[in-house]
Amino acid sequence: MHSDGENLYFNHEFLDRLSERRTDSTWLAAKQRAPDTVFLLFYSLNPLVTSEPLKEDGRGDCSYQLSRLRRPSVEPLLGHPNTTLIFLGVEKPRTCAPNTAMDDGEDDGLTAWFALSTEEDPTELVKFPDPQCAFLQAPMPGLLKLSDNEAGVVAQARAVLAWHSRYSFCPTCGSGTRVDDGGHKRTCLREGCRSLRGIHNTCYPRVDPVAIMLVIHPEGNQCLLGRKKVFPAGMFSCLAGFIEPGETVEEGVRREVWEESGVRVGPVRYVTSQPWPMPSSLMIGCHAVALTTAINVDENEIEEARWFTRQQVIDATVKAKHAVFSLPPRQAIAHYLIKHWIGMQANL
Amino acid sequence: MHSDGENLYFNHEFLDRLSERRTDSTWLAAKQRAPDTVFLLFYSLNPLVTSEPLKEDGRGDCSYQLSRLRRPSVEPLLGHPNTTLIFLGVEKPRTCAPNTAMDDGEDDGLTAWFALSTEEDPTELVKFPDPQCAFLQAPMPGLLKLSDNEAGVVAQARAVLAWHSRYSFCPTCGSGTRVDDGGHKRTCLREGCRSLRGIHNTCYPRVDPVAIMLVIHPEGNQCLLGRKKVFPAGMFSCLAGFIEPGETVEEGVRREVWEESGVRVGPVRYVTSQPWPMPSSLMIGCHAVALTTAINVDENEIEEARWFTRQQVIDATVKAKHAVFSLPPRQAIAHYLIKHWIGMQANL
Numbered sequence: 186m187h188s189d190g191e192n193l194y195f196n197h198e199f200l201d202r203l204s205e206r207r208t209d210s211t212w213l214a215a216k217q218r219a220p221d222t223v224f225l226l227f228y229s230l231n232p233l234v235t236s237e238p239l240k241e242d243g244r245g246d247c248s249y250q251l252s253r254l255r256r257p258s259v260e261p262l263l264g265h266p267n268t269t270l271i272f273l274g275v276e277k278p279r280t281c282a283p284n285t286a287m288d289d290g291e292d293d294g295l296t297a298w299f300a301l302s303t304e305e306d307p308t309e310l311v312k313f314p315d316p317q318c319a320f321l322q323a324p325m326p327g328l329l330k331l332s333d334n335e336a337g338v339v340a341q342a343r344a345v346l347a348w349h350s351r352y353s354f355c356p357t358c359g360s361g362t363r364v365d366d367g368g369h370k371r372t373c374l375r376e377g378c379r380s381l382r383g384i385h386n387t388c389y390p391r392v393d394p395v396a397i398m399l400v401i402h403p404e405g406n407q408c409l410l411g412r413k414k415v416f417p418a419g420m421f422s423c424l425a426g427f428i429e430p431g432e433t434v435e436e437g438v439r440r441e442v443w444e445e446s447g448v449r450v451g452p453v454r455y456v457t458s459q460p461w462p463m464p465s466s467l468m469i470g471c472h473a474v475a476l477t478t479a480i481n482v483d484e485n486e487i488e489e490a491r492w493f494t495r496q497q498v499i500d501a502t503v504k505a506k507h508a509v510f511s512l513p514p515r516q517a518i519a520h521y522l523i524k525h526w527i528g529m530q531a532n533l
Numbered sequence: 534m535h536s537d538g539e540n541l542y543f544n545h546e547f548l549d550r551l552s553e554r555r556t557d558s559t560w561l562a563a564k565q566r567a568p569d570t571v572f573l574l575f576y577s578l579n580p581l582v583t584s585e586p587l588k589e590d591g592r593g594d595c596s597y598q599l600s601r602l603r604r605p606s607v608e609p610l611l612g613h614p615n616t617t618l619i620f621l622g623v624e625k626p627r628t629c630a631p632n633t634a635m636d637d638g639e640d641d642g643l644t645a646w647f648a649l650s651t652e653e654d655p656t657e658l659v660k661f662p663d664p665q666c667a668f669l670q671a672p673m674p675g676l677l678k679l680s681d682n683e684a685g686v687v688a689q690a691r692a693v694l695a696w697h698s699r700y701s702f703c704p705t706c707g708s709g710t711r712v713d714d715g716g717h718k719r720t721c722l723r724e725g726c727r728s729l730r731g732i733h734n735t736c737y738p739r740v741d742p743v744a745i746m747l748v749i750h751p752e753g754n755q756c757l758l759g760r761k762k763v764f765p766a767g768m769f770s771c772l773a774g775f776i777e778p779g780e781t782v783e784e785g786v787r788r789e790v791w792e793e794s795g796v797r798v799g800p801v802r803y804v805t806s807q808p809w810p811m812p813s814s815l816m817i818g819c820h821a822v823a824l825t826t827a828i829n830v831d832e833n834e835i836e837e838a839r840w841f842t843r844q845q846v847i848d849a850t851v852k853a854k855h856a857v858f859s860l861p862p863r864q865a866i867a868h869y870l871i872k873h874w875i876g877m878q879a880n881l
């Protein structure tokens with residue numbers, strides 16, 4: 186049913202967003218009081234987690250677990266004026282049986298999840314469930330060490346919270362705004378503001394589409410990878426860039442490759458997509474066939490770009506001792522685009 | 534080299550955006566003075582156009598042409614404080630010869646295009662080149678009646694201008710902003726604002742990814758189309774919706790179809806994309822296979838949704854007298870997704 190790409194990290198939809206409930210403040214308030222409701226806590230966009238001991242072989246795939254707080258632990262923070270609360274959704278029922286309609290007031294049996302966020306140290310206000318738990322110190326690399334289900338929840342929560350943290354003023358008039366729709370909307374507080382007439386994207390979270398591409402040599406046996414100065418030594422990855430207004434995905438791919446590497450690209454083929462909540466990108470992953478091969482890097486963005494042979498890529502994939510470069514981590518769509526290519530025919 | 538979808542309306546890249554020049558204020562200023570530089574004028578986001586007489590058979594494909602103004606016509610508006618100016622790019626050279634490097638000051642022979650925008654009636658300030666020219670009264674349907682090349686330019690210009698018109702205040706602190714980078718960036722004017730530390734999307738134009746999908750019946754011989762109340766009588770089109778933070782394209786497709794029609798979707802296949810500058814969407818077009826067939830429309834958004842047989846779709850495509858519905862206009866990606874399906878095998 187799903188293509189491989191849909192198993193990517195950040196791509197799991199563990200929750201049903203139930204967006205029709207966002208405007209139902211009675212239901213939302215009841216869920217906030219329900220004993221099984223889960224609250225995730227973020228401080229400066231970093232989630233509260235517990236470290237999991239590594240597996241015996243020292244490898245273990247997920248080394249952090251989100252702290253799932255209950256109402257009593259977060260009570261003091263909930264009422265605090267600088268707290269942002271967003272409704273994330275409900276746990277999907279394990280069976281596929283449709284939810285039966287409920288009488289008003291009757292519990293619908295759905296377990297709701299919320300994210301709570303603050304920019305002020307909440308340690309005094311919150312009762313931590315476990316002395317081991319702590320806020321991630323930085324998004325990277327911690328955010329890449331969650332279970333698949335929790336990564337999907339964090340993809341949603343962090344992207345929406347990052348929007349709240351940067352968009353608390355109305356961009357149309359500069360006034361303050363209030364949070365609506367279970368944390369999925371902000372409304373200008375100034376009566377008469379243009380943003381209140383009609384529907385405008387100023388009121389909704391931002392999602393930035395990014396084109397990310399593996400460029401394949403015209404002869405089919407090499408691919409183009411680049412590195413930024415900030416990458417770990419030896420690592421090369423796909424080129425990528427923000428899709429601009431008025432552009433297609435395919436033209437965005439061609440323009441970014443040209444800008445960053447001086448290589449001209451012809452055919453572009455979509456492969457898969459991935460949300461990337463740093464802060465709120467939608468990665469649109471493509472394979473693209475080069476028309477030219479001379480490299481001329483944009484030194485503002487890229488330190489080096491090179492053609493790598495299929496064998497060199499395979500060596501990097503298996504982390505061979507003689508590998509000439511290393512791949513981006515398996516959680517990144519770039520890793521998937523590269524692996525997908527070596528499993529493919531030489532031509533698109 | 535290009536797939537069909539790349540010939541879609543709004544998808545033509547007539548200009549080379551030359552983004553590396555956006556920070557070169559000397560070059561931009563010289564281009565603004567150059568006699569062959571083209572200025573497009575927008576008043577409340579509607580472009581100045583000339584009407585073209587329809588062809589003799591009364592059909593004619595493009596009925597509006599952008600007015601290409603020169604420096605002397607727009608001089609008074611250029612200096613005006615409420616004017617927004619954006620650099621769109623340069624005309625692509627007709628041959629593929631690389632641009633030879635130029636001595637400083639020497640003319641590089643490139644014809645630059647700018648868009649000028651104002652929210653105040655500019656009729657008094659601008660010398661109109663032609664008594665016939667006028668501002669479009671509304672974006673629709675006029676914006677769909679340009680030539681392919683001009684549609685591509687308008688896709689870029691209108692999306693960026695719409696962002697300026699709604700985002701003139703810093704969303705992080707509410708202060709005013711100034712326009713930078715040839716109109717592709719806004720910078721907060723308040724010293725110490727958080728938006729000035731690091732790189733943040735608050736400073737860059739917004740592009741909203743939208744999933745738009747043709748849902749195909751599990752048996753392969755019918756497709757699901759819906760209509761909004763505002764559609765012309767009899768018209769049905771693809772379902773569509775904004776991709777949310779933390780979501781893949783594929784999950785966005787499944788969620789929106791479920792929300793709007795109550796139909797569950799399994800496999801999703803990307804087909805093509807299109808910018809839609811009303812105000813700044815990126816339409817991501819997919820085919821999707823339904824797992825269920827019962828329809829339950831979200832009445833807030835959709836008036837009616839129905840399964841149509843392949844023959845009914847063919848009848849609509851050829852505008853047969855007995856057609857039971859009409860298609861969206863050929864300029865819309867929905868039209869393309871529908872036509873693409875009837876040209877396809879019954880299975881994805």
Ligand SMILES: Nc1ncnc2c1ncn2[C@@H]1O[C@H](COP(=O)(O)O)[C@@H](O)[C@H]1O
Pocket residue numbers: 393425426427441486732733734737738
């Ligand atoms: N939405 C955005 N968020 C952050 N940076 C952006 C955005 N749009 C354009 N940029 C610019 O794009 C640069 C990164 O280049 P690229 O990712 O290759 O497009 C940043 O340094 C910014 O100057």
Ligand SMILES: Nc1ncnc2c1ncn2[C@@H]1O[C@H](COP(=O)(O)O)[C@@H](O)[C@H]1O
Pocket residue numbers: 384385386389390741773774775789834
């Ligand atoms: N970026 C956005 N721009 C406009 N409306 C949005 C945006 N994001 C979410 N919405 C909401 O989505 C509704 C349209 O539904 P849909 O296009 O099906 O997602 C609008 O009425 C808004 O309530």
Ligand SMILES: [Mg+2]
Pocket residue numbers: 424425426427445486
């Ligand atoms: Mg880049």
Ligand SMILES: [Mg+2]
Pocket residue numbers: 425426427441444445486
């Ligand atoms: Mg770039």
Ligand SMILES: [Mg+2]
Pocket residue numbers: 426427441
């Ligand atoms: Mg870029």
Ligand SMILES: [Mg+2]
Pocket residue numbers: 772773774775789793834
């Ligand atoms: Mg919709």
Ligand SMILES: [Mg+2]
Pocket residue numbers: 774775789
């Ligand atoms: Mg929606």
Ligand SMILES: [Mg+2]
Pocket residue numbers: 773774775789792793834
């Ligand atoms: Mg919808």
Ligand SMILES: [Zn+2]
Pocket residue numbers: 355356357358359360373374375378379380
């Ligand atoms: Zn406002």
Ligand SMILES: [Zn+2]
Pocket residue numbers: 703704705706707708721722723726727728
């Ligand atoms: Zn600011």
